Amino acid sequence: MSTRPRFSIIVPVYNRPTEVDDLVESLLAQTDRDFELVICEDGSTDPCKAIIDNAVEFRGLNAKYFYKENEGRSIARNYAMERAEGDYFIFFDSDCVIPPDYFATLKRELDSNPLDCFGGPDSAHESFSTTQKAINYAMTSFLTTGGIRGGKVSMEKFTPRTFNMGFSRKVYETVGGFREMFSEDIDMSTRIRQAGFTIGLIRPAYVYHKRRVDFKKFFRQVHVFGMSRITLHLLYPGSMKAVHTLPALAVVIGVALVLLGIFVSPWWLLPLGIYLLAIFISALVLTRSLVIALKAVPASVIQITGYGTGFIKAYVSKILLGRGRDINEEIMMRKGK
Incomplete structure (x- = not known):
């Protein structure tokens, strides 16, 4: 008899099989596996289904794979949430790599300090290119962004972003899904805060975020x-x-x-x-x-x-x-x- 997972990881994907492979490897290495992975392929011409099937069949990953026509990442996230079973929805970008203690840390932090909605910072893994690490600095430094993406010093109240964000099923049932727009995660966080739910930064629950690979992008x-x-x-x-x-x-x-x-x-x-x-x-x-x-x-x-x-x-x-x-x-x- 299957047990309902505490966390449902929601990841929209568009032509990113190599990134998904790295993400899956990091999830397989988690010290706490009380989660399911829900992948929604948003009309990709280079799908990642084989990677998910292999991880499920041969490596024991609890995962679901869905393919739909291309409509945008927010609609893909909503499609996945409708089919998820967890008590919390966790959102990663497909270009994230998750540290092995992420879910053990998240569980410990939520047990000691419950939150309706939460997020964590992002960092650069040692394997990333020097350009990716430089871009990570530019996006996280107080000198460039004021620390608003989870820095230790910040000029603004913390707002979770979908490269590392989570909220409870109750939040979803009350507020609804993401709107298809740019900065949809800030819009969602604002709606959650306006609905009276608690929002907080869980600093130890960080992810490695590859971001863009060149300056033009x-x-x-x-x-x-x-x-x-x-x-x-x-x-x-x-x-x-x-x-x-x-x-x-x-x-x-x-x-x-x-x-x-x-x-x-x-x-x-x-x-x-x-x-x-x-x-x-x-x-x-x-x-x-x-x-x-x-x-x-x-x-x-x-x-x-x-x-x-x-x-x-x-x-x-x-x-x-x-x-x-x-x-x-x-x-x-x-x-x-």
Whole structure:
């Protein structure tokens, strides 16, 4: 007789069999296996079904695999949740690798301090490339993001993200599933908080997150993040905090300093030089790698300028000019990959 698992791991997948293979290997290595894995393949042309079938048949993984037409990652997550059996839903991205004590840690933390919704930080595994580690620094450093993704020091109340997020079945039954939009995890966390549920950071329950493998893809990703912050502001007036505007402000100040440095005096470039030096030193201390520290500088510039320009673009278009669809229509129409 099967026992209902405490945790259901929900993972939407789109053409990522190699990543899923790494994720599955890390789940098979868990010291506590009180979970099921629910994979929803979102119309992939390069599916991962063989990997899941092999892990289930020959290695004892408790997993379910579903394939559906491509509609977006949020719809895929909702499809998986409808078919999950656990008391809690745990969300990972397909490019995550899970430390072996993750679920033992999560169980211990929830038993001692129950939460309706929770999340944990992400880090870079030693096997990741130097570029991936530099991007991880840019996304997690206080100097670049204000520590809002689970850092020890943060400028904003912690908001769980779907690379490492969980909530109870009761939350799902009350709030419903994810909306198909960019930054859908922030939207979900906001709805959960507004419904009166408890939300917290479980710092020891971290994951290794591969993120983007090159700077061009990284820029596109953070540019969309910046644009989606305006969507969230329109959905939830008053939700925008000072930390969300800082990258846009940094872009404006940075451009002004560069222009002044070119046309007035090179001394105007000094503040930029000091800031970039601080990033380099911070990354060097944290990673103990000269190569990663050197790459962390352009990665941080990309993180700030990508987010900042996306924010400015959406602010001008949607707020100043009032262009685009009605916000609720936009949420229903937008597709994610």
